[in-house]
Amino acid sequence: GIDISKLRDQTGLITLDLGYKNTGATLSEITYLDGDVGELYYRGYPIEQIAEKSNFTEVMYLLLHGELPTQEQFAKFDEGIKKYNYVAEEMKKIIDAFPRSAHPMGVLSSLTSALVAFNPKAVDVTSKEDMDHAAEMLIAKFAHLAAWTYRKTKGLSLNHGDNSLNYVENFYRMTFKMPNQQFEINPVVVDALDKLLILHADHEQNCSTSTVRMVGSAHTGLFASVSAGVSALWGPLHGGANQAVIEMLEMIEADGGDVAKYVAKAKNKEDNFRLMGFGHRVYKNFDPRAKIIKKAADDILDALGIDDKALDIAMQLERVALEDDYFVERKLYPNVDFYSGIIYRALGIPTEMFTVMFALGRLPGWISQWKEMRLKGDPIGRPRQVYQGAQKRDYVAMENR
Numbered sequence: 510g511i512d513i514s515k516l517r518d519q520t521g522l523i524t525l526d527l528g529y530k531n532t533g534a535t536l537s538e539i540t541y542l543d544g545d546v547g548e549l550y551y552r553g554y555p556i557e558q559i560a561e562k563s564n565f566t567e568v569m570y571l572l573l574h575g576e577l578p579t580q581e582q583f584a585k586f587d588e589g590i591k592k593y594n595y596v597a598e599e600m601k602k603i604i605d606a607f608p609r610s611a612h613p614m615g616v617l618s619s620l621t622s623a624l625v626a627f628n629p630k631a632v633d634v635t636s637k638e639d640m641d642h643a644a645e646m647l648i649a650k651f652a653h654l655a656a657w658t659y660r661k662t663k664g665l666s667l668n669h670g671d672n673s674l675n676y677v678e679n680f681y682r683m684t685f686k687m688p689n690q691q692f693e694i695n696p697v698v699v700d701a702l703d704k705l706l707i708l709h710a711d712h713e714q715n716c717s718t719s720t721v722r723m724v725g726s727a728h729t730g731l732f733a734s735v736s737a738g739v740s741a742l743w744g745p746l747h748g749g750a751n752q753a754v755i756e757m758l759e760m761i762e763a764d765g766g767d768v769a770k771y772v773a774k775a776k777n778k779e780d781n782f783r784l785m786g787f788g789h790r791v792y793k794n795f796d797p798r799a800k801i802i803k804k805a806a807d808d809i810l811d812a813l814g815i816d817d818k819a820l821d822i823a824m825q826l827e828r829v830a831l832e833d834d835y836f837v838e839r840k841l842y843p844n845v846d847f848y849s850g851i852i853y854r855a856l857g858i859p860t861e862m863f864t865v866m867f868a869l870g871r872l873p874g875w876i877s878q879w880k881e882m883r884l885k886g887d888p889i890g891r892p893r894q895v896y897q898g899a900q901k902r903d904y905v906a907m908e909n910r
């Protein structure tokens with residue numbers, strides 16, 4: 510048979526850590542989070558201060574460059590992004606070819622990959638300057654792609670960027686402006702979007718970010734690495750949770766709003782149902798982002814005068830679950846996505862676009878982590894395994910099987 514002891518001699522000891530629950534994959538200077546106490550810092554700054562005082566463009570700069578920008582640095586960064594506030598016209602043909610029913614995350618991932626073909630110079634970058642340049646390019650173009658996936662699902666014409674606006678306003682306008690209509694920026698909506706994007710901007714080695722780093726560790730270019738990150742984020746156990754939360758709340762509502770029934774269902778191990786938006790791999794205390802976003806959800810529904818049944822159900826669910834031993838023992842608290850969907854819905858963003866919004870927010874994190882990995886010269890990612898398959902055996906011809 511296969512001599513496992515020999516294998517061990519060749520490779521040394523292998524740590525088996527399914528899901529990498531306790532394995533550090535890299536050294537990083539970008540984000541620190543303490544899951545036991547529920548704290549999150551971008552480059553040393555507490556998320557509460559950042560969410561209250563900063564804006565998304567500044568946060569992108571902070572994550573990418575490590576420091577808050579001076580006025581001059583901010584202006585240069587903003588200008589660098591605005592220089593690329595367009596997407597090759599040919600990309601529209603690719604969008605045209607998708608059926609309207611295509612999931613926006615599939616469209617976004619494909620379009621991000623397709624960007625490589627239209628911007629080949631941004632692919633093979635090795636110097637810090639070229640990386641920063643590619644980053645500004647991707648930041649600008651990704652906002653188009655995100656807005657355009659929305660326009661596609663609605664069967665609407667595609668809007669171009671407007672450099673008189675800031676990054677979030679520009680995205681908002683590209684997403685919602687109707688043809689031949691005056692478009693007014695609603696500051697309440699823009700503020701809410703800004704906050705949501707900030708709160709999603711980085712979260713150390715989560716599944717999609719690890720994917721971006723893993724793909725990039727083969728020296729694959731930035732755009733292709735980020736496209737892989739979009740695919741990873743799509744999954745319902747990761748970014749797809751924000752869509753799953755609203756779908757769950759709607760289901761509970763349609764079923765008469767019996768919250769306790771669904772809490773019981775989530776506890777039943779025979780049942781595959783989980784309370785979406787509850788639990789986190791690292792936070793075993795309240796998710797600090799969820800606290801900020803919960804308040805923002807209240808404020809926005811108030812400001813827009815919306816009475817959302819889903820939010821009522823969410824509040825009841827939170828109350829029932831947080832008093833239940835099952836959730837208490839397992840330290841399952843609402844995560845950021847428990848509330849983000851409620852805000853997106855109030856802003857008129859369709860459910861299947863929620864994860865695209867998350868992707869737009871996470872983009873600076875992905876880029877910063879990709880850049881950090883390349884500049885530090887991390888080796889190619891290549892985990893090992895513990896083999897438990899068949900022992901050595903001889904091939905059997907098909908007619909004899």
Ligand code: ACO
Pocket residue numbers: 528745746747748750775776782783784785786787788789790791839841844845846
């Ligand atoms: N509902 C019911 N039970 C749950 C839930 C939940 N949402 N989450 C975890 N549990 C239970 C598990 O069944 C397990 O119970 P057991 O010990 O009796 O077997 C225990 O809690 C530990 O759960 P794991 O799955 O081992 O925890 P893990 O760290 O692997 O998973 C995850 C974390 C994926 C977030 C999980 O809690 C989950 O599926 N949550 C729902 C989906 C979700 O909200 N995802 C968003 C994550 S945040 C983000 O990506 C921004």
